[in-house]
Amino acid sequence: MTDQKVRNMEEFAAKSGVSRPTLSKYFNDPGSVRGSTRKRIEEALEQYDYRPNIYAMNQNRRLTKNIGIVVPYLADPFFAEIVRVIERRCIEAGFSPSLFSSHGERHLENDILDSLRSLKPAGVLLAPLGRDSDKSAIEAFCRDVPTVLFDSNIEGMGEAFVGSDNYSFVSQTVEYLSRTGEPPCFFEMRQPANPNANKRRNAYLDMMARLELEPHVLQIDGTGWAFEEIGRQGGLDILENKDLPTNTMLCSNDRLAIGFLSACFEKDVRVGRGADCTLRVASHDDHPFSRYTCPSLTTAAHDYASVSGHAVETLFRLIESGGRFDQREETLFAARLIMRESA
């Protein structure tokens, strides 16, 4: 590294002995030049550590090497974890991921889509807010930018959807719970932010019907993304005022369950499978913290790796296909039951 300053590609062309248009080709796709010239370029690259000006690069390219990643709520470790995997895969494939969080707010999601347009990304991985999303804004965006939806499906939008099979989550937990004790009642928000919640409730009702058991759905109030607090308040309310229809509670998702377990602890309700326990609690998602609740939470785990991996691969295929699929793809991955202490 002789550390000399190289101002632009022209100068680097002189230093490396490779013409500027060839360099341009190389930086756009290193595999597109002959092996011997590629070697010459990369040797020079080590000597002079030149990097092309990304702004000048992207100015004329119809499509950049940028990939947008949008999640509804980054403070949720579930999304933070998925983002980590996706980010890495994008970088490995030579793309530049840009991360955005809607922070649960519709106007922020819209703003993000707006600024994403002017980034002219090669593609976007979008986990929409769900119920709060501005459907028409998302639809318009997907028409302009090659987009793969993940986590929350919105019918017909984007070229593909990759997510988890909510039925697989609920069928496993319901089956397990009713096989090993009283059948569960279902604990959820009355107005869930996320469409997965509705699918889970329906799956619960369906499973209970199939097992010829009586379903009970407990719906609690609260809006927004502070699920733990909503779960706790709803839990306190239920434990104080209501007779539980069964001793087994199946929460729609882990964050609600975390709040509910904290309410149980406050009310001295012992949770678990033991003889001294009065309540069993299970849930869905395998949230990174569900291992550390008291007791540890029995839950159904997303196939994190498959979901994020397949979402990225689908986007890469989409980009190679010129941004459109003949037909919208939908891929769902099954859940895996994680048995811990709470049920």
Added chain:
Amino acid sequence: MTDQKVRNMEEFAAKSGVSRPTLSKYFNDPGSVRGSTRKRIEEALEQYDYRPNIYAMNQNRRLTKNIGIVVPYLADPFFAEIVRVIERRCIEAGFSPSLFSSHGERHLENDILDSLRSLKPAGVLLAPLGRDSDKSAIEAFCRDVPTVLFDSNIEGMGEAFVGSDNYSFVSQTVEYLSRTGEPPCFFEMRQPANPNANKRRNAYLDMMARLELEPHVLQIDGTGWAFEEIGRQGGLDILENKDLPTNTMLCSNDRLAIGFLSACFEKDVRVGRGADCTLRVASHDDHPFSRYTCPSLTTAAHDYASVSGHAVETLFRLIESGGRFDQREETLFAARLIMRESA
């Protein structure tokens, strides 16, 4: 919104009746043009919804309107929460924040700094990994790019540091714990990733000396950023094998405490202030989940709002000052004791 296509600033100049250089000035700083012309521009903007090409904009500008935000570990809700506030403030001030997470890995932190250079940001808010950081890489980066460090201080690097006063955290918890029961022993990682941990241990030792109490530091093994698991394993180990020097445990941070509490629950050790409890546990950070541990965690809270607010303001001042301060600034905010059920 007549929704006509406007290809570039030239065309928009024609449509709006304002010359291109003036438009350029406007987009660079809306306040820099006369009110009447600003109005004309903004009226035209509503009709034609033109947006300047960000790549062409930034190509020639020595400095962009981008701000880089780098955190060591985004899956930690603590950082996710801080990022949210910072992001919003940047947008409000007319900047474009770009978010990056080092995911606890040195080489990723270095890569981020690298790609941040080519973004030519107006400024960077950097929360370094700490112990794992490549000090010389950070130093070199800070020489080139106006940088404000936050959360973890690294002596002399960046133009300013904004964080929390670790002494204030520990002095309050130690004072409270020793006033209301047995004095605490200190629970921490043997090789903490974060320099704040060392400051907290020293603060503990100092406080205990000041109160003329005997200090006990319990150091547990484990590296990386999976603090909960490290805390749990360390907790199990201590509860099984060791005689605790006191019945009061002060954890270095909440994530360790979350793991430790889960170990206590597993070992049937009742935690809290009640007569039936054998252990008190307190900690530092006021992690977003510390409200939902069982029992809820007594802790010392960061002044989230002040830290993130002041970090952003400091960066803005730095940018206005041309990227350099005469003298490195250091601002620490005091903690606030949050009394909950665990101690």
Added chain:
DNA sequence: AATTATTTTTTACGCGCGTAAAGAATTGGA
């Protein structure tokens, strides 16, 4: 060695905007 296919060089233009300079227009104040 001759022919063909592939890759690189040369040359040249354009992208969309920043920005400098000089002159014209507008404004504000007395």
Added chain:
DNA sequence: TCCAATTCTTTACGCGCGTAAAAAATAATT
């Protein structure tokens, strides 16, 4: 009303790179 200060328009050039086309060089094939 006039002058000075401010703001705007006109004109022009450059940024760093993409990319097209034709000529030259290199590699692969016969």
